[in-house]
Amino acid sequence: MKSHLPERLYLASPIWLQNTIVSLYGRVEHKRRYGGAHNSFLEHLRENRLLSFEENKTLQKKLLRSILTNAKNNVPAYEHLRSRQPELANFPLLGRQRVADNIEQFVSREFNPKNLLALYTGGSSASPLKVYISKATRQKTYSFWQSFYDYMDFNIGDRKASFVGRKLQAPDDNRPPFWRYNITDKQLLFSSYHLEEANIPHYVEKLNAFKPKIIEGYPFSIYRIAEYILNHSITLSFIPNGISTSSENFSVRQREVIEKAFKSKVFDQYGSAESVVFASECQHGTMHIEPEYGVLEVLTESGDITSTGRGELIATTLLNEAMPLIRYRIGDFGTVIEDSCACGRETYVLREIHGKVGAVIVNEGRQVPTAAIAIAFEYLEGIKNAQIIQNQPSAVTVKLVKKPDFNPKSEKFMIWELRKMLGDSLKIDIEYVNDIPPEANGKYKMVVQNFQK
Template sequence: MKSHLPEKIYLASPVWLQNVLVSTYGAFEHRRRYSGPHKKYVEYLRKNVFLNKTEIADLQSKLLERTLKHAAQTVPAYQALNLGPTPKLTDFPLLERESIAMNAEAFLSSKYKKEKLITLFTGGSSASPLKIYISEEARQKSYSFWQLFYDRMDFHVGDRKATLVGRKIQEPDSNNPPFWRYNLKDRQLLFSSYHLSEKNVAAYLKKLNSFQPKIIEGYPLSIYRLADQIIQNSIKLSFTPTGVSTSSENFTQKQREIIEEAFGCKVFDQYGSAESVVFASECEHGNMHIEPEYGVLEVLTNEGKIESEGSGELIATSLLNEAMPLIRYRIGDLGEITESNCPCGRASKILTELYGKVGAVIINEGRQAPTAAIAIAFEYLEGIKNAQIIQNEPGKVTVRLVKRTNFDSKSEEFMIWELKKMLGQSLKISIDYVTEIPPEHNGKYCMVVQNYYKFTVPD
């Protein structure tokens, strides 16, 4: 469990120093993301964009063969399967999230030293925390796929970018601008997603007009709130982005249309995971292409068969992270994979439907935290198996927790602090410890249940 001390120091600092701290951290992350093999790998991926289906199949087959051999020979959990020198994907059983949560080190390759790896945490859309290890090289290659995605918006790291995500910019109870901080290295303006009340939207739009970002990225429901205000109040923007990049939440076609109308550009959605097993993103024609060099995506059908196409539970195999290769991992989302001819010319498979990461929100005194942001409150808590947050009335939530033996009072305090830092100290939180949280009728776990506030879209 991480310490809150760095955040407390940041929040106690004046705004000018917070900008310095954000820029300092931004410079550190820039080096960690974009050095090493990053640029060379970007060029490699660009050469592969328009491979035909046969070429893609051959490429992925070679990458998969190498990954499976490496895993079977160097990863304890897979060595125990005794699969021999040339294992096939069908030889590997389905990998449950709980197996990783209980013993992440069993999935580490013996070729890597844990202390030299980057540690990532994910709460996921079911608030079931995982600790993932990834090498610096794999992390840098991972961000090469982001550049491939940005190419569709004619954007490069270093162009001005406005970001609305779930990290804390300032205290939620502080309702005075600026609601943004600046990352100098990447020319990135980070906006708070928690202060987007009707009263504050004008300040956001004024800052966007003066900053004039090339792209806007972040949670779609946060961006939608800005777009809705632009349309409803006939606000004129002094800039036109080359694209709006969204991720982490599902949103409706109507919401997409409102965002595109407000900002005068296309929305490009992206789907991925902190586990580094899948990367898919929309092309210019709105089809979400699955990147073949990143991972293999399959579906577990209702009949219990694992297929390369069709509808069902998504099963992912990483081709990128050799330090912790997850094979036939049940990622926790439902979707549909098809192989079709896209007008953009890309022959990679398409994720035509995605039923995970549903965009509900928790609200308190005008502040909203979407599902993707709420997940952050749980991602460092290794002592919980599953969690769900329910709002039935204003100013109050109930957190349902399935805990493990290592969950204690400090863990509970940590979680409450994380939730209140998003939604304010006035939020009343009750804890309900349960033995299980059942899935929805579609088999998907719902992390946020909103029974009080109804997020509506104008006709």
């Protein structure tokens, strides 16, 4: 169970000290992300960006053979496979719950878990999952991010404004500043939990003063700023190179509002904490699936598994040898096509993604989206699944499905996280249930909003 003590100490500190803490943490993270294998692998990605489709296929096939062979020989969950040279078709579909219930079985014997990094994800279904990766894999992951930033002519160290799920100050504290500064990366982190109408002018004023080269974060948070700018006919004193969005679906209209307000293009990114897929939009709006990050298949309505088509997305990592998830049911639906693009890239392309649905929980003017709510469920111990339902203002019901190793502290942990986002006035009722059924489309919905339609 993650401890809240560091966050409590941070929140109790004066703002100048909070900025110092953010910068020190940013310095540590910078070394972890951009050291080691990062630069050489980034150069490799840039050199391979314009490979032909056939060259990408050949490269991906080589990487896939390596990851499958290593998995069969070194990962307990796959050792029952008999084929000497395993093919992807030899591996069964892998559900999230099976991994969550048997984490150690999916860790390669070539790695000591004590030397690995643990990533936690609540996902869009709020089924907690821990995934191990090596330090080198993490550095390579951020090489893909920098390759994506290339579309916006942005490099780490250029000024960046971030609207993500960090808890920068108590949710009931409506006094600016609603941002903290990471001096190492010249990153201004904005709170996504204080975007009430009365507070947004402070955000706009700070953005004008900071003049970031890009803005990144949850689409819903950025959209609220953009909507305010247009509604009040505000002229910004800067034009960012791009708006980088991730973690949530958003509508065509919301994209148009963001692009009109900031006079800049939106570049969306699709990925997962499980390190199985990375796709991102180029300057022509094409969502390229990175061929060296993972293999994406489609489970169609007829039950066939194909490389292209429309259906449930099935992902296989090519990057994470420490805990290789193969044919992993990522929980999203979409369409995969084979395409070439005006940007010069020839890759598989992802379209019509249906997942990470952007419902919100509201309380006293705050609107917290699904991607941020997911953080409250990431570290829960002994919880199989969770769902938060809002039927009226200032009150929610949280449904929890317990596992045999349920830890009663999980409930207190989750409530503390939710109040940290939505304030102490939020009424939270806990309901323990035997199961949380999926929606009609087969997706498990983490946030159900019946109050604000």
